[in-house]
Amino acid sequence: MKISVELFGAAREFSKTKYLEFNFSKSCKVIDIKKKLYEHVDNKFNGNLNYKEIIKSSAFCSDKDQLIKENQILNKNQIIGIIPPIGGG
């Protein structure tokens, strides 16, 4: 199963692409995706603490623009969004 994480705001610094893709052998929870993101930061950015703080403080949303909780189960290929702390206007 493939989960694509669409990057926004400060999380765009995690990659030059718009998405990060993670593979799971079966269903996963949002918290599992957060773990994958932490691993990505460890591997690609030498464990950058600012980037880890962004992950920690971010919400996630479904492809239907609903905020989803960390224990939400994902059981099919889909795109979710990482929503770092906001501040428009």
Next chain:
Amino acid sequence: MLHAKIIDSSIEKIEISKAEYFLKSEKFGAVIYFIGVVRDNNENKKVNGITYDAKDTMVIKSFEEIYNETEQKLGIKNKAVFIEHVKGHLKLSEKSILIGVACKHRDEAYRLSRFIIEEIKKRSPIWKKEHYENEDSEWLKGISLTT
């Protein structure tokens, strides 16, 4: 009546005349415009521009939700609201957001305008990356939507 749009700064600009056209009605005696613009400093750093990022569909949804809540939370039934927010790079003094509201009386219009901008700050997935004179840039810290 609501107009809600994300403006791609590489293609177009926020224009007050569009809001004036949308809000014009003989029913309303008070019209207020709130305009956010890019200023030249923040926390003692000299700013020379801001890049805005947005999750467009979610932002529009949040604008609609905020608009729909105003009747119950503020008791304002008859109104017209025009909201546009920029996505992309802006230079100093360029407009990042325009909130135009039209109501029967001024008290309603002031309350409505203030409510909308404060809710957008708290709820709409929009981000700012400031660009500084020394060529550094930084995503601004904001409000977490984690539950």
